[in-house]
Amino acid sequence: MKTIKFRPELIQEILEGKKRATFRLFDDKDFQEEETVTFINWETGEQFATAEITNIKEKPLGKLDKEDFEGHSTYESTEAMIEGFKKYYGDNVTEETIVKVIQFNLR
Secondary structure, three states, rough: OEEEEEEEEHHHHHOOOOOOOOEEEEEOOOOOOEEEEEEOOOOOOOEEEEEEEEEEEEEEOOOOOOOOOOOOOOOOOHHHHHHHHHHHHHHOOOOOOEEEEEEEEEE
């Protein structure tokens, strides 16, 4: 089963159903709709939930709109979002970088 790692500060929001989407760049796992995935704590490596992917959209970071942020935290600006992603994915992240918006439901 494929896994998705989350930072510890996001786990409670996921378990409470407040966070129902994640943004992923450079998807090397080829996530697909209707796929079941395991959620892992990024720091400990422990499983904390299982979910079904309900919807996937791909578009450039600079083209995300309000609908794309449903179930996901928002950012102050596009520039702030890009700077945040650079922390995880490196300096090659730009407005043209393709993001995979993954919506999910816990099982």
